[in-house]
Amino acid sequence: MAAIETHDLTKRYGDVTALDGLSLSVPEGELFGLLGPNGSGKTTTIEILTGQLDPTEGTASVLGHDPVADPQAVREAVGILPEREDPPSFLTPREYLQFVGDVRGFDAVDDRIAEWADRLGFDHKLDTLSTDLSEGERQRVMLAQTFIHEPDLVFIDEPLVNLDPIMQAEVKDHMREYCERGNTLFLSTHFLEVAEELCTSVGIIRDSAFVAERDPSDLDGDEQLLDYFRQEVEESGSADAETAVTDGGDRSLGAAGDTDR
Numbered sequence: 001m002a003a004i005e006t007h008d009l010t011k012r013y014g015d016v017t018a019l020d021g022l023s024l025s026v027p028e029g030e031l032f033g034l035l036g037p038n039g040s041g042k043t044t045t046i047e048i049l050t051g052q053l054d055p056t057e058g059t060a061s062v063l064g065h066d067p068v069a070d071p072q073a074v075r076e077a078v079g080i081l082p083e084r085e086d087p088p089s090f091l092t093p094r095e096y097l098q099f100v101g102d103v104r105g106f107d108a109v110d111d112r113i114a115e116w117a118d119r120l121g122f123d124h125k126l127d128t129l130s131t132d133l134s135e136g137e138r139q140r141v142m143l144a145q146t147f148i149h150e151p152d153l154v155f156i157d158e159p160l161v162n163l164d165p166i167m168q169a170e171v172k173d174h175m176r177e178y179c180e181r182g183n184t185l186f187l188s189t190h191f192l193e194v195a196e197e198l199c200t201s202v203g204i205i206r207d208s209a210f211v212a213e214r215d216p217s218d219l220d221g222d223e224q225l226l227d228y229f230r231q232e233v234e235e236s237g238s239a240d241a242e243t244a245v246t247d248g249g250d251r252s253l254g255a256a257g258d259t260d261r
């Protein structure tokens with residue numbers, strides 16, 4: 001069964017088309033990466049699939065639930081880490097994760113908090129107000145809330161932002177193992193090296209429409225993901241595409257400041 005299935009998903013805001021007829025199927029167990037220039041519709045896609053935003057047209061199925069007809073069922077079934085989200089500044093990580101436990105209704109909340117704080121290296125900060133945590137420590141807490149209830153499907157926008165290199169490696173390992181156990185991960189990122197290293201499949205979106213899908217391991221040595229992305233995106237000839245493809249040595253696309261939020 002596909003974990004995610006969409007048909008002609010479209011979102012319009014007046015004259016602005018944020019998403020234009022997205023049809024997509026993500027099988028269970030896939031680590032899927034959605035790539036695209038700034039403003040191409042990645043966040044809109046995730047918001048529709050997680051029941052936060054209604055499409056103007058089209059249908060979607062997420063773990064067998066319809067995110068329009070039953071957004072609550074989708075939100076209960078999945079883990080979500082939106083872009084640039086922090087735990088509330090006035091709660092400690094322990095209080096925030098206990099709150100998540102209450103809302104999500106899972107058992108052994110204290111044990112799971114201890115396990116995830118240990119795994120993500122913020123056990124010594126569990127009782128520190130979030131306002132006093134570093135950016136990377138807050139990202140670790142947000143990653144914990146994403147996975148703590150062991151969902152079958154997780155949506156993550158830029159998972160590695162602000163993490164130090166050791167924690168980046170650990171989170172990558174975790175995401176890989178999570179999918180090897182049959183779970184599904186839907187990742188949105190501007191960092192092609194992350195997509196290339198981790199994803200079993202990538203989709204490229206431009207001008208709000210889906211243009212290509214590819215298994216990164218099928219790319220040969222001369223056809224790196226950046227070149228492939230550039231080729232697919234530049235075909236649109238849009239100004240957006242040209243500003244989006246920035247080599248810059250770090251192979252990040254269109255958001256040079258993304259690591260420093």
Ligand SMILES: Nc1ncnc2c1ncn2[C@@H]1O[C@H](COP(=O)(O)OP(=O)(O)OP(=O)(O)O)[C@@H](O)[C@H]1O
Pocket residue numbers: 013016017018019036037038039040041042043044045
């Ligand atoms: N509430 C809104 N009202 C009007 N236009 C919107 C709204 N939300 C998004 N858009 C537009 O829809 C398009 C797609 O936005 P979206 O946030 O999905 O892009 P994105 O691919 O996630 O971009 P980025 O890589 O910069 O995060 C953009 O042109 C954006 O300006």
